[in-house]
Amino acid sequence: MSAIAASRPAEHSRRGGLRIRLTPRRRHLAAIITIALSTAFVVVMVLAGGLLRSSMSADIDDRMRGADLVAAAPAGDESGPAGTLAPQIPGAVAVWPQGDLYATARSAALDAPVFITLSVDPPAAAGGTPIAEGRDARAGNEIVIDPTAADRLRVGVGDEITLPAEYSPTGAEQRLTVVGISRGTQAGAIGGGYPRIHLNQANTDAIAGPGAFDTAAGWSVALEDGADAQAVAAASTTDGMDVMTVEEARESQLDTMMRGAAALGLILGVFVLIALITAAVVIANTFAVTLAQRVRSLALLRTLGAQRRQVARVVLRESLAVGLIGSALGVVIGHALVQALLAGALAVGWLHGLLWVPVSAASVLLPVAAGLVVTLGAGMGPVRAATRVAPLEALRPAPDSGGHAEGRLGLRGILGLAALVVGLALLGGGVALSHAGSTGGGTLLGVVGGALSFFGILVALVRVTAPLARLSGAVIGRLGGLPARIAAANTTRSPRRSAATIAALLIGTTLMTMMAVGSQSASHTLTTELASRKPVDIVVTAESMPADAAEELAGVRGVGDVAAVRRGDVQVGADEPMTVYGATGAQLDAVANRDDLGSLLRDDELLLGAERADRFGVHDGQELRITGADGAEHTVRVRVDGNLQMTLVTPATLEHLVAAPTPVLLARFAEPGSADRGDADGISISTGVQDLVAGEGWQGADANGGAGIEREMYGKTLGTLLGITIGLLAVAVIVALVGVANTLSLGVIERTGENALLRALGTTRRQMRAMLGWEGVLLALVGAVLGIGLGTVYGILGIHALLGSAFPVIIAIPWAQIGAVLVLAVLAGWAASVLPARRAARTAPAQALAARD
Template sequence: MARSTVKLTPVRRHLAAVVTIALSCAFVAIMVLAGNLMQASLRSQASQIYEGADLEIQRELSDEDWASEEPLPAPEVEGAEAVWPAPRSYLEASSTSGDGFFEATMLPPGQEGALEEGSAAGTESEIVLSRSAADALEVGVGDPITVEGSGPATGEDPAQETERTLTVSGIAADPAGAVFGGTPRLMLQDVNAVALLGPTAGTTTDIWLATVPDGEDPAAVAEAASASAAEGITMRGVEEAEEEAAGSFMQGFGALGMILGVFVVIALFTSAVVIANTFAVTLAQRTRSLALLRTLGATRAQVRSVVLRESLLVGLLGAAAGVVAGHLLVQAALAGAAGLGWLNGVAPVPVSLWSVLLPLLAGVAITVLASLAPMRSATRVAPLQALRPQPPAVTRGLGVRGVLGLVAVVLGVAALVGGTALALNGVAALGILAAIGGGVLSFTGVMLVLVTLTRPLAALAARLGALLGGLPARIAGANVARNPRRSAATIAALLIGTTLMTMMTVGARTAEATLTSELDSRRPIDLVLSAEAMPEDAAEQVAAIEGMDAAHAGERGDVEVGAGEPMTLYSATPETVREISHRPEMADELADGTVLLGQERAERFGVHDGQVLSLEGADGQSHDLRVQVDANLQMSLVTPATLEQLLGEGTTPVVLADFADPGTAEREGIDVFELISSVDELSASEGFEGASSDPGGAERESYAQILDVLLGITVALLAVAVVVALVGVANTLSLGVIERTGENALLRALGTTRRQMRAMLGWEGVLLAAVGAVLGLLIGSLYGVLGIIALLGSTYPVSITIPWDRLVIVLVLALAAGALASVLPGRAAARTAPAAALASAE
């Protein structure tokens, strides 16, 4: 038979595979583009450090230089035109519309006229801002801003804040390529450097920058100047310095890149499972055609060529669609971010060779590999025997694959538990490595043994489903168990997504509870405001701050306990502790003649639990103070009566306060940093002297926000794998409809209604989703708990927390998705007329 007479399957029959490949390749393209955006931004940040310079000069400074109160002379560089310092300072600036901390840099000499707007500063009362700083403060040329510098005080009291009102004289452009905006900068010059950076004018730095004459090679100038430079001075071209700085920045994102790579692999692996099922569906639809081709003389090589050409075509179509979709989505995201004001204008999508080539190669390779098993099945089609679909092979016993899977599960769980135990006993690095290896090995074993587990699990799910769905649910369970290999492949796709989503959810919730518990143990009071003096109604003023829950006045003072430093005692009544502390049970341990402190603090001062200290009081007599060690409390608490007995009038006032909980009406629209800013603003007002705050609640809320963001990112990434898995459910149901055409026709002939047929397919999808989701919830919870214990157990006491509400949501969504995936196959089964279907024609 001529090769050209072997027709390809219509592409419309591969629509599910094309969609699956497009989703996965779009995901790969988005990840590559995200990496490109991040690299471009980091390189831009690095170039910003050396903007306008040709050379970087490093000069070692002595202790005397660092302590200098006079400007240090610039390093002498032969062949350089201008040399200026690169101070590493941040200054607080504010306007009527915004405030914040900004990086202080020097405007390169000779570039005063190359500004985006305005001109260079002519006096110490003027300043140049970068575009990002001007946008953050919402100011333009001619507008005033307030800067708290380190220069001489502007008022009569030298101790007051060196707050200056400056006029924006010019705005400099942010560096090119800064997709996410440049670092907001205050760009200083000689005329205002002393006023803002202090008497040294920013020269107490070991990094200086320089320019060379036009036409000169910076590297050659650096090499020549190094030979005559003073000892302790080294120099190089800024290109080399920028590359090193960019590499240093990117190292911090290496772990994030690995995590994103894991999710890419997960999405591609899930796609491979779904694509294999899709080709199995297509081959089932083409069984009679393939048999006819074999009868007419088509060789196995020709049949193999049909499947291979189909795989390549489907892979190229899906991958190309995914590449285009991925780039369009990233461009839309950039446009949306610019519209919301997050970016400085609409940045073009950073198309690169890898953003196009990698998704294409991944899509084609995954498709071809996934088609190997269906291809082998297609070449086994006999000319005559294949005219009617063969019954699926029945798997009995574990088999070699099941035995290997069971061994992998046992060994993997043992390694996971052993690694966790090692981490708990202080061998953190080895324990974490063993736990990760055990998790991978055990999950691989579960995937291998899943074929054997599918039949009993489906039967159990069918019995439970029959209580709600009756006969259609029972028939659906039998259909799922009929071909356990294909059902197991579909369940595996769902299992991957639900396991990882559950693991991340349980792990993040347990980590949050663990870190919160540790922070509650160390710093149970959200805010400790101390001062040399404060108004009598300071506590009432703090409590009146929007977002604050309660505040109480107290005292503090230092006592000698025989250590190398005095111990600072804070006074609070048990009632105060119960109201404002995140550990109200501490109040039961707080009594007169007792000091409450944590284990680390006890070791620091050389005391132990139950020890009685004999201290001289304010009346000159000796008083006993019993040590009560409470967890890891990082402050020393006593009652007001005890502090007065020990120190009398030798104390200073404090305010102990509690933030309103995030999410409550009191905190609506107020983040923790705004709350701290309000406290700082109050403590800088009249009546407060030498005030300082210790906001322990900020650390607690920051950890919670970071974990929530990470969890949101990972769940969004894993959603791609879940969507792909749902396509797999629909494919498996479609194949079942094809294989059971005659049976479905018989059911219709015996009186089964179309609604019952759709219900049967719906229950089949729900049962597949239920088995995958329940297994995923169980395995993911185990991995999440043991993984967090391995990661944090050596440092903190882990508080295992299972977020049942979120797990129920995952289960409900999985079941709903399984039912949704059954809609189209159910319609196909219900539309077939009984008499026509009995012929089982294609």
């Protein structure tokens, strides 16, 4: 009776045949949710690519507005990027340059400057600037800006903005009146884009300077009405100039831009693959357990005459239904999510009109195909197992659905161990190859080795799950008492199913940890190397400065410690004099981003880096005889340290060598988050310093804050990449947590009798919930600990393979992030147990003992 009941319900098809459903629909819910999440991820990536292409296309269209032809240097001509002269095209009514100038702008509504681009719009004969508010510029001090610039600068028609002196052709600050705001477009909506000032014939020379656009990377050309653009382009193309129609130029530029984005697409594709692999693990686990629970049902079908292919067809039909339902749900969720994000971008002002999701065959069919492939692929193992069920199985006691792993290593364990050893050897070889100077080969070998070793771990995981679960269970058994000990026993009794669940968690936590360790190490390595090369964020030089120059500089928002030092030029036998900076160790300790720099200074020594030493033809330990300020020769010793790109001496040595040193201020950016720093970024700090030295009392002053900007750029870029990566990998972790909930739910179903017995013996509902909670925690803990350990190893070896040939790698372990991964995994494991635990605790003992399905 139980076998017959297990195969219900049965329905008659339209052809009169018997259609059997082996598994109740509710038990496929976890698989449907899993595939829906994964296919939604695929949808988001496809739509992101489509939106990126649309945004790039809109940007190109905006820049080619009004043009019939585009002229540029021939492809591959090195003179192209340097610019070409305006072409002479027969029948042209207007020719204007393509390309941008960059500047910063200020407004009365903002303290910090804003990066802005200046580009020349089509002349009136080619359509001019499309104005949404106000009018076009008619004088040199009038401008039209785009809506993004109006938002960022918080200005409107009639307001003023200021361009700093360093971006002015006259060397003085420019005050410009906004007379118009252009119509908004979606150009750069997805890929970003700077605010823009539109230039025309009335203000280009005044704002950008005469001749600023005499040469350009490309030129837009408007023809007379009715002109044959294709024929004119062919006739105008020469050895020094390629002329093409605007349609041809558009496709060419779009293809070039998309090729540049191909690397990003590859990275996103890897994350999609990770999510799908994780989903496949969860789905395979679901099918394997649900079918294993119905071995006697399958055997009864075989006894009643069902053939192997008929049983396989039943199982595949269920897999296909799960894949279709989950994929369709994922397509809907993915499109709705992207549309919600676009609506949110409009609400916060990132877009200037509602952008609709570009629904396409790719965004619908590709995710559905991926979902079906993953679902059917994950179901092949259970299908083979189902067709191997013998009719006599119907007479045997119900088997343990989890399947026990034998204590011996077995073929699976041997293969996994072999793959692990070979993979680690390849990974180590990649690191060695990279340190030997072959970064490309070392990275490729490292990727292959890492993938192979991780595959070996997944293959052998079922053999180590039981020992790991027992070890963890012994720990949590002391913390959680009897419910925790029972939970540990339940985990170890079904190592195959537990291993599949742990594998899903292992993928996500390993990759998250690897990225965290790799990113943190890369950030420390690159910033330390930059600090070694350019240890001072800001260097201000001048022929003369105000008496309180150091105090003035320290008062600039975002500037931290300041040191007033001096510099001068000395002859060391090279073609050019060497500039040396005289500072004390205490001054360098205050302003340098290297803690050891001050301690390296010695009297009668020149401290500089290897590249600078090569430039001046000196070497470490060399003694130089330099004619000093008093006319006498002084012996100084060369000391080469790293790649320091400035020469440092003590003040006493400078006094001996240079007769009339000039004043210099060295400064560092204030620490982010400090009161001195506020919300200032590197660019606004540098702009503030430049504004300062353009004032009264500064003669021949120059301010360079590039080192600080570059240092912070590295940190922000790596931090942004890490954040994006962690966000993408979180999808795989969410899928894995669905697998934990699924495993616990199936455990509740298959252990109904056992749970009933526990309830009959006096186990409370609270203890039942605790038992399931500890089981979820145990699964999450084992997966997270293994993932963190593996991810740390992969992160360390990976960063050596990537950067080992170019920099001395500094390993930095982000303990806070790793701790957060562990805590969140454990909490998520507990959260995944809530619903299964409620179901187990809610069932009365008598009802549970009577239940069979």
